[in-house]
Amino acid sequence: xxxxxxxxxxxxxxxxxxxxxxxxxxxxxxxxxxxxxxxxxxxxxxxxxxxxxxxxxxxxxxxxxxxxxxxxxxxxxxxxxxxxxxxxxxxxxxxxxxxxxxxxxxxxxxxxxxxxxxxxxxxxxxxxxxxxxxxxxxxxxxxxxxxxxxxxxxxxxxxxxxxxxxxxxxxxxxxxxxxxxxxxxxxxxxxxxxxxxxxxxxxxxxxxxxxxxxxxxxxxxxxxxxxxxxxxxxxxxxxxxxxxxxxxxxxxxxxxxxxxxxxxxxxxxxxxxxxxxxxxxxxxxxxxxxxxxxxxxxxxxxxxxxxxxxxxxxxxxxxxxxxxxxxxxxxxxxxxxxxxxxxxxxxxxxxxxxxxxxxxxxxxxxxxxxxxxxxxxxxxxxxxxxxxxxxxxxxxxxxxxxxxxxxxxxxxxxxxxxxxxxxxxxxxxxxxxxxxxxxxxxxxxxxxxxxxxxxxxxxxxxxxxxxxxxxxxxxxxxxxxxxxxxxxxxxxxxxxxxxxxxxxxxxxxxxxxxxxxxxxxxxxxxxxxxxxxxxxxxxxxxxxxxxxxxxxxxxxxxxxxxxxxxxxxxxxxxxxxxxxxxxxxxxxxxxxxxxxxxxxxxxxxxxxxxxxxxxxxxxxxxxxxxxxxxxxxxxxxxxxxxxxxxxxxxxxxxxxxxxxxxxxxxxxxxxxxxxxxxxxxxxxxxxxxxxxxxxxxxxxxxxxxxxxxxxxxxxxxxxxxxxxxxxxxxxxxxxxxxxxxxxxxxxxxxxxxxxxxxxxxxxxxxxxxxxxxxxxxxx
Numbered sequence: 203x204x205x206x207x208x209x210x211x212x213x214x215x216x217x218x219x220x221x222x223x224x225x226x227x228x229x230x231x232x233x234x235x236x237x238x239x240x241x242x243x244x245x246x247x248x249x250x251x252x253x254x255x256x257x258x259x260x261x262x263x264x265x266x267x268x269x270x271x272x273x274x275x276x277x278x279x280x281x282x283x284x285x286x287x288x289x290x291x292x293x294x295x296x297x298x299x300x301x302x303x304x305x306x307x308x309x310x311x312x313x314x315x316x317x318x319x320x321x322x323x324x325x326x327x328x329x330x331x332x333x334x335x336x337x338x339x340x341x342x343x344x345x346x347x348x349x350x351x352x353x354x355x356x357x358x359x360x361x362x363x364x365x366x367x368x369x370x371x372x373x374x375x376x377x378x379x380x381x382x383x384x385x386x387x388x389x390x391x392x393x394x395x396x397x398x399x400x401x402x403x404x405x406x407x408x409x410x411x412x413x414x415x416x417x418x419x420x421x422x423x424x425x426x427x428x429x430x431x432x433x434x435x436x437x438x439x440x441x442x443x444x445x446x447x448x449x450x451x452x453x454x455x456x457x458x459x460x461x462x463x464x465x466x467x468x469x470x471x472x473x474x475x476x477x478x479x480x481x482x483x484x485x486x487x488x489x490x491x492x493x494x495x496x497x498x499x500x501x502x503x504x505x506x507x508x509x510x511x512x513x514x515x516x517x518x519x520x521x522x523x524x525x526x527x528x529x530x531x532x533x534x535x536x537x538x539x540x541x542x543x544x545x546x547x548x549x550x551x552x553x554x555x556x557x558x559x560x561x562x563x564x565x566x567x568x569x570x571x572x573x574x575x576x577x578x579x580x581x582x583x584x585x586x587x588x589x590x591x592x593x594x595x596x597x598x599x600x601x602x603x604x605x606x607x608x609x610x611x612x613x614x615x616x617x618x619x620x621x622x623x624x625x626x627x628x629x630x631x632x633x634x635x636x637x638x639x640x641x642x643x644x645x646x647x648x649x650x651x652x653x654x655x656x657x658x659x660x661x662x663x664x665x666x667x668x669x670x671x672x673x674x675x676x677x678x679x680x681x682x683x684x685x686x687x688x689x690x691x692x693x694x695x696x697x698x699x700x701x702x703x704x705x706x707x708x709x710x711x712x713x714x715x716x717x718x719x720x721x722x723x724x725x726x727x728x729x730x731x732x733x734x735x736x737x738x739x740x741x742x743x744x745x746x747x748x749x750x751x752x753x754x755x756x757x758x759x760x761x762x763x764x765x766x767x768x769x770x771x772x773x774x775x776x777x778x779x780x781x782x783x784x785x786x787x788x789x790x791x792x793x794x795x796x797x798x799x800x801x802x803x804x805x806x807x808x809x810x811x812x813x814x815x816x817x818x819x820x821x822x823x824x825x826x827x828x829x830x831x832x833x834x835x836x837x838x839x840x841x842x843x844x845x846x847x848x849x850x851x852x853x854x855x856x857x858x859x860x861x862x863x864x865x866x867x868x869x870x871x872x873x874x875x876x877x878x879x880x881x882x883x884x885x886x887x888x889x890x891x892x893x894x895x896x897x898x899x900x901x902x903x904x905x906x907x908x909x910x911x912x913x914x915x916x917x918x919x920x921x922x923x924x925x926x927x928x929x930x931x932x933x934x935x936x937x938x939x940x941x942x943x944x945x946x947x948x949x950x951x952x953x954x955x956x957x958x959x960x961x962x963x964x965x966x967x968x969x970x971x972x973x974x975x976x977x978x979x980x981x
Contacts, residue, residue: 217306218236218305219240219304219305220233220234220236220237221244221250221302221303222301222303223301224294224299225300226299228250228251230246231294231298231300232294236305241253261287262274262303263289263301266289270290271291273286273287273289274287284308285307286305286307287303288304289302289303290302332439332440333439333441334351334439334440335347335348335349335350336436338423340392340396340433340434341432343363343365344364345361345437368383368384368388371383372384375408375410376408376410379405383405387437392435393432401425403422404421406421417441418443419440420439420440421437421440422437422439423435423438424438465570465571466478466570467568467569468568468569469554469566469568470566471523471527471565471566474493474494475491475492475493475494494520495519498519505541506538506540510538514536514538514552517554518534518552518554527565531556532555534553535552536551537550538552548575549573549575550572550573550575552571553572554568554569555568613651616651616654620647620648620651624644648967649969658795671718672718673713673714673715674714674715675712676711676713676714676716677711678708678709678711678712678744681719682702682744684720685724685742686702689724689727689731696731696736698736698737698738698740699740700739700741701740708744708746712830713829714830721799722803723825725796725797726825727742730761733762733764739762740760740762741760741762742758742760743758743761744756752830753828753829754830755826755827755829758827760822761820761821761822762822763819764821766817766819766821767817768817769817807828810825811823811825811826855881855882856878856881856981857882859907860884860905860906861878861884861885861906861910862887862894862908863875863885863909863910864891864909864920864923865943866914866916870912874943875887877970881974891917891926894911894927895918898927898930906938907938907939907981908939908940908980908981909938909939909941910941911940912942913942920942920944924959927940928959939961940959941960
């Protein structure tokens with residue numbers, strides 16, 4: 203038979219790949235058209251193991267040796283199917299020793315078909331735990347991947363040399379574990395371990411994934427096959443980042459694949475029968491195998507929550523499962539409530555996984571159950587917390603919008619009055635009466651605007667958690683006297699009767715935050731004056747409610763016989779910007795923040811506040827605050843502080859007194875010069891702290907009677923300048939009154955000025971009546 207005839211016959215072998223290689227160097231002498239279909243890169247003269255890299259493990263040549271013919275089976279590429287590979291010695295062209303290799307589709311025997319089916323089932327079930335399953339033959343130094351979920355580390359080839367596979371794994375292993383991996387799974391070491399009777403080898407190590415992150419891997423090598431097949435094993439790898447999960451999965455696999463779930467059963471969709479692979483013994487009355495549909499109905503009625511039974515039937519009846527599979531669904535998952543042995547319904551996740559084998563016509567569904575009651579409850583808790591957070595965020599957003607709307611209105615109202623009155627005064631500059639009226643209204647609007655700004659800043663600090671409460675000694679009697687003087691002046695304008703009632707014997711010194719106490723009482727008393735008609739009565743009562751050692755709870759009551767409040771408004775009285783709409787049908791003057799600030803301050807100081815009010819009859823606010831008493835020899839307060847008929851002198855009387863004003867803002871400096879000059883002071887000025895220190899140092903002793911010091915200034919601020927003056931080696935450096943005159947008006951600002959050595963704190967904008975009263979304490 204001629205060479206052409208041979209090649210023609212070989213090319214017409216349908217579905218069979220034929221190629222001829224030299225025996226000495228394995229170079230290809232010939233291949234038919236079928237080889238061209240599966241390997242387009244094939245060329246005459248190519249070396250076979252270079253062309254089909256990785257297939258040598260299943261090549262029949264290594265087993266040919268002295269035999270004339272040898273066959274093997276290949277399960278994978280490059281042919282894409284299970285094939286029989288046969289090698290036969292021959293003389294090519296009657297002169298070249300060669301080997302003819304034929305590759306034909308493999309026809310499974312019944313034994314092979316069942317083995318293949320079992321392998322598919324095992325791989326599908328085992329992949330629930332192990333992401334990568336590899337069959338290895340240690341004697342032949344080969345491996346073949348039989349299952350992989352593609353989410354874990356994946357070898358470069360689906361089959362090949364076992365030693366190369368191990369080296370590839372070692373390269374991606376953390377250096378701390380590479381030696382242990384080589385020693386545990388080195389081929390000779392494994393064979394020796396198997397010879398010594400070991401059936402399995404296991405190792406935990408850290409391995410790097412594609413993005414460079416190390417994960418814990420659980421690797422298990424199980425010996426399989428008969429005693430004669432001593433080198434065959436299954437290598438399984440699983441990514442486990444938790445030791446608990448590692449132990450659970452190892453225990454599950456060691457006990458068998460079916461222990462992966464609390465319950466596991468196999469449903470044959472063809473004949474409708476089931477076999478229970480594992481049951482948790484909670485429901486022993488159900489048989490381990492039988493007709494699925496009848497047992498499923500009984501199971502549903504006995505154990506599934508009544509509200510979930512319809513869902514269970516729609517998802518897991520035999521007919522429904524068959525319909526889902528026919529529609530292409532591979533996984534069916536439902537969460538439902540199932541009766542537990544303790545009589546309580548618990549949330550359970552029921553999963554149906556379709557397992558398909560190409561070797562059989564049936565399709566099998568694996569049904570598993572997992573208790574998710576704790577997970578479901580945690581999700582519901584988080585969902586409720588999220589809804590609460592969303593509601594709070596919505597409320598905060600609405601409050602923010604409402605705040606901006608109100609602030610826009612409340613700020614623009616006094617600003618409109620200031621600008622409008624300034625324009626009217628400018629247009630009527632020669633009309634003294636008209637101009638004075640405009641100036642008074644400008645001052646009133648400016649004071650309202652200042653109060654609004656202060657309230658907003660206080661609310662902002664309280665809500666941000668930056669409001670601090672000080673604990674310093676203070677004279678409660680003196681605080682009440684100063685408070686009385688201020689409120690008394692306001693009450694006189696409305697011909698109201700104001701009185702302060704205190705115990706005849708009360709400790710003089712307390713430890714606490716006198717500034718915040720003053721703010722609380724001032725807010726309550728100012729409201730009482732505002733909402734009490736002309737000729738009304740306002741009373742502040744102070745009592746020691748409880749005492750234990752040096753700890754006391756003081757009770758402050760502010761009572762008036764004013765217009766009172768409605769029951770509806772009392773429910774919202776402490777909300778920002780709330781005002782009683784029933785009061786004479788118009789919005790009352792004020793920021794609407796005072797009571798909200800007052801309550802927050804009381805709570806920050808560890809106290810409580812309550813109110814009783816009746817519309818048309820008046821209101822009474824009751825505040826209880828804890829203080830610590832310290833013994834002192836200060837004068838006791840009278841039972842009722844009475845007003846003097848002669849008002850305190852607040853204007854003029856400073857002629858001949860020299861005042862050093864330190865202020866860097868030219869406009870503020872001009873205002874201060876005019877205002878204090880009107881009071882009779884001789885005034886000198888400096889623009890920064892360093893200049894003020896030099897000026898004082900170069901002046902004669904006793905030259906200045908007082909220094910008014912701004913805080914924020916260039917070169918040297920007021921705090922540093924005060925410290926520098928106090929350190930000077932001259933007698934008057936320690937005694938000269940230095941008063942802070944600054945827009946820094948928070949409690950910590952007041953504290954900072956005192957710590958720097960300043961005697962008092964005057965907040966901008968200056969209210970001259972208060973400023974002069976403070977100056978008279980030192981001059």
